[in-house]
Amino acid sequence: MAAGGFCKLPNGRVVVALNLPSPGTADPDAAVRVLVHAHNRARALTRLRNLGLRAVYLRGNAAPPTPDEITAVLHHPDGLIWRTTPDNAVPTTVPELWRPIRALLRGAAA
Numbered sequence: 001m002a003a004g005g006f007c008k009l010p011n012g013r014v015v016v017a018l019n020l021p022s023p024g025t026a027d028p029d030a031a032v033r034v035l036v037h038a039h040n041r042a043r044a045l046t047r048l049r050n051l052g053l054r055a056v057y058l059r060g061n062a063a064p065p066t067p068d069e070i071t072a073v074l075h076h077p078d079g080l081i082w083r084t085t086p087d088n089a090v091p092t093t094v095p096e097l098w099r100p101i102r103a104l105l106r107g108a109a110a
Contacts, residue, residue: 005058013037015037016065018033018034019032032083048080080101083096
């Protein structure tokens with residue numbers, strides 16, 4: 001089960017954030033944060049399942065998207081982005097940029 005959450009926008013749409021295991025890596029601690037912009041939570045999860053992420057479920061609202069994450073997904077034309085989950089123990093000066101979901105799925109297939 002993936003940790004994640006959602007945020008309902010004033011226009012009725014939602015942004016869903018999920019922490020998923022990174023596909024295509026042997027490291028069990030490697031994870032990615034995926035953001036989806038959709039009409040409702042069910043459609044957001046359906047968008048991910050249609051891309052091949054079949055076992056994606058959202059239970060609760062433990063890790064909702066931050067305002068910065070909401071802004072990032074709203075400004076992306078696909079409304080579906082990801083980046084590696086940051087390690088809070090290691091401070092970084094430059095945050096990782098958000099990437100389109102195609103880059104994640106292409107990397108997993110290689």
